[in-house]
Amino acid sequence: MTQQLVNLLTLGSVYALFALGYSMVYGILTMLNFAHGEVFMIGGFMAYMVQQWFLDGDQLTAPPAVVILCMLVVAMAVCGALAVAIEFFAYRPLRNAARLAPLISALAMSILLRNVVGVLTHFRTRPIRTDLLLPNSMGITIGDVTIGADRILIIVVTAIALIVLEIFMSRSKMGKAMRATSQDREAASFMGISVNRVISTTFLVGAMLAGIAGVLTGLFYTQVDFAMGFALGMKAFTAAVLGGIGNLRGAVLGAFVLATAETLGSYYISFMYRDVIAFALLIILLLFKPSGLLGKPAAVKV
Amino acid sequence: MADSFRARAGTVVGRVTAPVTSVTTRVPSWVRVAVFAAMVIVFPLLVGSNYWTRVGVVVAIYVILGNGLNIIAGVTGLLDMGFIAFYAIGAYTYALLNSSQFDIHLGFWLSLPVCVLAAVILGLLIGIPSLRVRGDYLAIVTLAFFYIVQRLIINVDAVTNGPNGIPALKRPTFFGQIIKTPTQYYYFYWIFAAVVFFIAVRLVFSRTGRAWAGIRDDEITASSFGVNLPRYRVLSFLTTAALVGLAGGLLAAFQVGVFPENFTLDELVAVYLIVILGGSGNPAGVVVGAVIYTFLGEFMRNFPSLVQWRMAIVSLILLVVIILLPQGVLRARPRKSKTSVDEVIEEGVAVGPPSKLAGAPTAAPGMPVSGAVSSNLAPSRGGAPLLSVKGLGKNFGGVVAVDNVSFDVFEGEILGVIGPNGAGKTTVFNLITGIYEPDRGTVEYRGEDITGKSSDRIASRGLARTFQNIRVFPQLSVLDNVMAGAHHWLKSGIFRSILRTPSVKREERTAEAEGIRNLAFFGTSLPQRKDEYVTVLNYADRRRVEIARAMTLRPDLLLLDEPAAGMNPAEVREISDQIKQLRDAGFTIILVEHQMPVVMSVSDRIIVVNKGQVLA
Numbered sequence: 001m002t003q004q005l006v007n008l009l010t011l012g013s014v015y016a017l018f019a020l021g022y023s024m025v026y027g028i029l030t031m032l033n034f035a036h037g038e039v040f041m042i043g044g045f046m047a048y049m050v051q052q053w054f055l056d057g058d059q060l061t062a063p064p065a066v067v068i069l070c071m072l073v074v075a076m077a078v079c080g081a082l083a084v085a086i087e088f089f090a091y092r093p094l095r096n097a098a099r100l101a102p103l104i105s106a107l108a109m110s111i112l113l114r115n116v117v118g119v120l121t122h123f124r125t126r127p128i129r130t131d132l133l134l135p136n137s138m139g140i141t142i143g144d145v146t147i148g149a150d151r152i153l154i155i156v157v158t159a160i161a162l163i164v165l166e167i168f169m170s171r172s173k174m175g176k177a178m179r180a181t182s183q184d185r186e187a188a189s190f191m192g193i194s195v196n197r198v199i200s201t202t203f204l205v206g207a208m209l210a211g212i213a214g215v216l217t218g219l220f221y222t223q224v225d226f227a228m229g230f231a232l233g234m235k236a237f238t239a240a241v242l243g244g245i246g247n248l249r250g251a252v253l254g255a256f257v258l259a260t261a262e263t264l265g266s267y268y269i270s271f272m273y274r275d276v277i278a279f280a281l282l283i284i285l286l287l288f289k290p291s292g293l294l295g296k297p298a299a300v301k302v
Numbered sequence: 303m304a305d306s307f308r309a310r311a312g313t314v315v316g317r318v319t320a321p322v323t324s325v326t327t328r329v330p331s332w333v334r335v336a337v338f339a340a341m342v343i344v345f346p347l348l349v350g351s352n353y354w355t356r357v358g359v360v361v362a363i364y365v366i367l368g369n370g371l372n373i374i375a376g377v378t379g380l381l382d383m384g385f386i387a388f389y390a391i392g393a394y395t396y397a398l399l400n401s402s403q404f405d406i407h408l409g410f411w412l413s414l415p416v417c418v419l420a421a422v423i424l425g426l427l428i429g430i431p432s433l434r435v436r437g438d439y440l441a442i443v444t445l446a447f448f449y450i451v452q453r454l455i456i457n458v459d460a461v462t463n464g465p466n467g468i469p470a471l472k473r474p475t476f477f478g479q480i481i482k483t484p485t486q487y488y489y490f491y492w493i494f495a496a497v498v499f500f501i502a503v504r505l506v507f508s509r510t511g512r513a514w515a516g517i518r519d520d521e522i523t524a525s526s527f528g529v530n531l532p533r534y535r536v537l538s539f540l541t542t543a544a545l546v547g548l549a550g551g552l553l554a555a556f557q558v559g560v561f562p563e564n565f566t567l568d569e570l571v572a573v574y575l576i577v578i579l580g581g582s583g584n585p586a587g588v589v590v591g592a593v594i595y596t597f598l599g600e601f602m603r604n605f606p607s608l609v610q611w612r613m614a615i616v617s618l619i620l621l622v623v624i625i626l627l628p629q630g631v632l633r634a635r636p637r638k639s640k641t642s643v644d645e646v647i648e649e650g651v652a653v654g655p656p657s658k659l660a661g662a663p664t665a666a667p668g669m670p671v672s673g674a675v676s677s678n679l680a681p682s683r684g685g686a687p688l689l690s691v692k693g694l695g696k697n698f699g700g701v702v703a704v705d706n707v708s709f710d711v712f713e714g715e716i717l718g719v720i721g722p723n724g725a726g727k728t729t730v731f732n733l734i735t736g737i738y739e740p741d742r743g744t745v746e747y748r749g750e751d752i753t754g755k756s757s758d759r760i761a762s763r764g765l766a767r768t769f770q771n772i773r774v775f776p777q778l779s780v781l782d783n784v785m786a787g788a789h790h791w792l793k794s795g796i797f798r799s800i801l802r803t804p805s806v807k808r809e810e811r812t813a814e815a816e817g818i819r820n821l822a823f824f825g826t827s828l829p830q831r832k833d834e835y836v837t838v839l840n841y842a843d844r845r846r847v848e849i850a851r852a853m854t855l856r857p858d859l860l861l862l863d864e865p866a867a868g869m870n871p872a873e874v875r876e877i878s879d880q881i882k883q884l885r886d887a888g889f890t891i892i893l894v895e896h897q898m899p900v901v902m903s904v905s906d907r908i909i910v911v912n913k914g915q916v917l918a
Contacts, residue, residue: 032438093625098518100582101624103381103441104574108620111571115614123610230567234449237442276453279446286439287431 002145004263010151010220012259013158017213018236019243019251020165021083021206027182027246028202029095034106035086037233038113039079039207043214044224045117046075048126055129064133068153068219075211083207084200092196110229118226125225128218154216161212162252165205169248174201182246231275235262238282244292253293331586338589342492346485355484357600362491363553364592368576369502369585370545375574376582376634377506378538379518383570384428384444387451388543390565391424392417392550394455394462397560400472403463410474414551421547425540433535448570455562467561474555487556494552495589498545501800502585505541507637508799509792509810512778514538515583516786519775525757526735526767527855528790537796568613575620581630583777590632636779636835641814643829647822686749688713688890689765689859694733695742703729707743707916709909711859716881716891718905720898725911727894728770731861735767736760747859762790766852767861770894772844774836774851781832783847784817787854813854820850824880842869845877853884860884860891866900878904 018040025033050071054062090109094102130150138149169175181188181198189195217232218224239258243250258278265277285292346355367389374382395417399408408416432443455462462468474481474490481490505511513534516524525531554560572595580591595616602608602615623630687710694707704726711717719727732738734745736757744753752760766787774783792813794806821829824846831839836847845865852860865881866874878900885891885906895901901908909916 030438032441090621090625094628097628098379099438100375100379100381101628103438104578105621105624107383107571107574108617108624111568111617112614112621115611115617119610119614231449234442234446241439241442273453273457276450279450282446283432283443286443287434290439 002142002147004267006145006147006151006155008256008259008263010154011263012256013154014213014217014220014232015236015239015255015259016252017158017161017209017216018232019239019255020248021210022233022237023240023243023245023248023251024178024202024206026240027248028178028185028199029091029102031091031102032106032237033091033206034103034110034233035090035113036083036206036210037229037236038110038117039083039086039229040210040214040217040233040236041224041226041229042082042113042117043075043079043211044128044218044228045121045126045214046078046211047071047128047215047218048224050074051129051133055132058132060129060132067133068215071215072157072212075215076208077211079207079211079214080204083203083210087200087203092199114226114229121226123226125223128222128224130219130222134219150219154220157212157216161209165209165248168205174198178202234282235275235278238278238285241282241290241292242285247292250292257293334586339496346488352484355488357596359484359487359491359556361592361596362488362495363549363556364573364576364596365495365589366498366549366552367546367573368580368588368592369498370542370549371573372502372577372582372585372588373505373514373545374538374542376577376584376588377511377518378514378535380433380535380538381438381441382444382539382542383441384447384451385542385546385573386565386567386570387444387448388421388425388546389550389553389569390451390455390560391421392547393554393560393564394468394550395420395547396551396554397468397471398461400554401468401470403461403468407472409472410555414548417551418544418547421543421550422540425543426536429536429539429543430532433539434532452562452565455565462562465562467559469559471554471558471560473558481555491552491556494548498548499585499589501545502588504800504802505796506583506585508806509789509794509813510534510537510796510799512782512786513789515778515782516775516789518583519777520773522737522757523769523773523775524786526737526761527786527851528758528761529786530756530758541796568616571613571620572616575616575623578620578628579623579630581632581634584630584632584634587630587632587634591630594631634777636833637782638833639779639781639814641811641818643818643822643832646815646818646829687711687746688748689734689892690746691730691734691743692746693743694730694740694745696729696733696738696740704733704740707911709916711890711892713858713890714885714888715906716885716893716904718901718908719892719894719911720896720901720908721911723896727911728863730911731767731863731892731894734760735765735861758790761855764856764858765861766855766857766859768845768848768852768863768865770863770867772841772848774844774847776835776837778836779833780821780828780836780839780847781814781817783836784821784850784854785813787851788813788816788856791856817850817854820853821847823850823853823883842873845869849880853889858890860889861894862891863894864896865893866895866897874900 018036021036021039022033025031025036050067054060054067054070060067086109090105091102094105134149134153136146136148139146140152141147169179177188177193177198178201180191181193181195185195188198214224217228235258236255239255240251241254242257243252243254245251258281261281262274262278266274345358349355371382371385374380374385396413398404399406399413399416400410401407428444428447432440456464458464476486476490479486481487513524513529516527516529517531517534517538521531553564557564576591576595577588578591579594580589581587599612602612608615689711691710692708694704695702696704707726707730709717719730721727729738733740736752736755736759739754744751746752747760747763747765750763752763775786778786792809794809798806818829818832821832828843828846828850836844839847845868849862849865852862862881866877869877874897881891881893881904893901893905
């Protein structure tokens with residue numbers, strides 16, 4: 001039972017970090033950012049890259065804490081910069097175009113990144129040495145259950161990230177500007193908010209969270225590959241929709257609800273069909289409650 | 303350069319469209335089709351190699367696949383990511399019916415309709431529920447559906463043979479002859495491609511095609527002119543599923559096998575590239591896209607080091623095209639209508655609602671109807687009201703936008719509605735026409751309760767409206783915009799439009815004539831521009847097109863929302879006179895207007911709305 005609960009929290013944490021990016025972008029641009037999954041995947045590869053810097057044969061040349069911190073910082077920086085660039089080159093020119101165009105652009109960007117990384121890594125998976133970075137000895141034993149260090153790390157890092165995000169959104173000037181812009185872009189620009197900067201920042205913050213999620217996922221599954229963004233991305237998007245897309249607290253809630261459904265589903269039904277269950281849930285959800293748990297129905301403007 | 307292309311894709315469509323309006327100076331389309339057909343026919347003779355002939359077969363399959371996708375994505379403007387699933391369903395249906403998998407050997411001609419049917423049935427199951435939701439979610443629902451189908455193909459070994467696929471299928475036959483050589487396949491499949499192309503062209507330029515384009519360009523307006531949105535979305539989705547299912551069956555028969563790697567995310571992106579690179583919305587563009595894409599792939603094979611970069615290159619091209627050349631290499635052009643203006647004017651230009659038109663006097667040829675049409679149609683007050691609004695109310699959040707609005711409109715009168723900005727005048731219109739559902743109160747039209755009915759059903763009853771912030775369909779011609787109003791009284795469906803039966807031709811001719819006649823109501827210059835994109839018109843002309851579109855709905859009641867906004871004083875006087883002429887022709891009119899002179903000079907009766915309530 002404790003083990004299932006920890007599994008659920010771990011899975012939910014990754015989904016939450018990942019889903020926030022979808023939700024934030026959708027909240028401001030009402031656009032499905034297909035490339036977000038690839039940003040996440042590149043976060044995972046940053047973990048691999050940093051690991052190779054510090055790996056000497058079977059030994060780490062620095063304390064694990066330093067390596068992991070390095071991974072997170074590099075992933076956040078690279079993913080953030082990448083997402084800002086994607087928005088600038090692929091989405092901004094199409095901001096006022098017919099609604100099909102930005103979606104196609106995002107889809108093309110997603111396939112492009114995935115294939116570029118695929119070619120560079122020879123379409124093979126790469127190992128993450130969680131056994132060296134977070135050895136079992138660092139786990140905590142509660143009663144007769146041992147909680148792995150990777151799970152603890154995921155839950156703790158996610159908690160910190162979510163608290164920082166909450167403070168940023170509610171206290172900082174930029175956070176307020178982001179919330180204002182997501183409600184009414186035009187009105188926000190009349191109030192002297194630089195909408196372009198807000199949108200760039202949204203992509204930056206969402207991608208930094210996805211970068212963290214990528215590193216954590218790599219540590220958890222002990223490997224990364226070029227295709228990991230797609231299936232997980234769909235699930236993260238499910239979580240975002242479940243919570244009411246555009247609503248950040250909703251995205252976190254949705255992530256944990258989805259994680260619960262999946263943990264129970266793979267326990268009681270079949271592990272092989274775990275993804276199918278998640279996607280079937282997504283379809284049913286979009287059909288019957290498209291506004292999600294905490295979302296508001298969209299208003300029609302005439 | 304890039305800027306102007308961006309504008310082309312966006313709301314400001316006018317700039318780049320303007321130079322291409324001289325359609326008549328181009329080579330006629332049948333010549334271009336004939337030249338292309340000749341090239342297709344001689345291609346295998348010219349290359350003389352089995353390899354290149356097989357490449358030609360692949361192009362034919364892509365033409366069918368691309369034209370299928372073009373219906374939902376290019377013409378209807380919906381991002382369908384599930385079409386590859388229907389491609390797979392078509393292919394696997396063919397495979398299961400023609401292999402030793404279940405030891406069924408049905409043969410090509412019996413299996414092919416089953417492939418299409420299987421795709422359509424699954425399309426119904428996924429399409430009906432998913433096309434009710436907001437447009438953006440369609441992409442993700444269909445993507446999830448695609449993913450599930452992909453997973454099932456790989457995991458349900460017993461049926462699909464999993465990753466190995468199903469080999470050794472039955473080959474097609476044609477009049478007893480087994481199709482075997484690449485050259486046989488080539489001509490056989492290009493016949494299919496030609497038929498699909500033909501179907502696509504007829505559909506795009508039909509009543510159904512106009513409804514689809516309306517959904518793409520402006521759903522709310524389409525709905526206000528009688529298009530049942532869910533119905534036409536599903537129709538489009540199913541047409542795509544059927545054509546794509548056919549392509550799947552053909553693919554299986556060509557490969558004599560099906561394999562999971564035929565149906566990947568990469569393939570999905572490739573077909574989108576075909577449609578967008580060629581020119582989305584334009585069947586001929588899709589053919590060009592299929593040719594370019596296939597030969598580009600073949601070209602890359604010459605550079606072995608490039609092969610692994612293939613999908614990266616494909617997606618990069620798609621990205622560049624969508625940003626810099628969103629209309630593709632062969633962009634869609636406005637339809638060239640068959641009815642000539644002179645012909646229509648010869649017949650006379652009487653306008654009016656159908657109930658009054660019988661016996662209405664006909665104006666002199668070449669002249670718009672004069673104001674002195676009739677005195678026998680004077681407001682007949684005292685009878686039952688045409689439209690009766692009682693206690694109408696609507697809240698947005700906590701704000702009461704409209705509260706307890708009641709008024710009657712009698713046949714043959716012009717009711718002016720005035721009030722300051724934000725008083726709720728437009729909201730009242732939106733409540734009457736079903737765009738918003740009222741929270742309180744009732745709307746009765748000819749004694750029938752139409753409260754809360756959908757926009758398209760209300761429009762079909764004979765209520766037509768114009769919009770305060772002009773809403774024309776930017777990617778349709780002037781005449782097609784006006785003909786969009788005819789949607790509910792035209793009858794032709796998909797099949798009759800494909801066959802273009804005499805009744806369909808007659809119907810389209812009537813609608814074109816009526817559209818031209820209604821344009822001619824505003825003078826002789828507007829009908830002359832009937833085959834240009836509506837976006838090249840100036841502001842005042844677009845307003846006139848809106849009114850003409852509303853007249854083409856054959857309404858009894860016209861709701862005009864600030865028709866004189868943004869017009870200069872001369873135009874304002876002109877439109878005021880024309881509104882009176884419309885009343886004299888038999889239309890009942892509700893007029894929302896800011897400009898007091900217009901309201902005062904035109905209206906038979908005036909109500910004042912302020913803060914959501916009727917004052918006087």
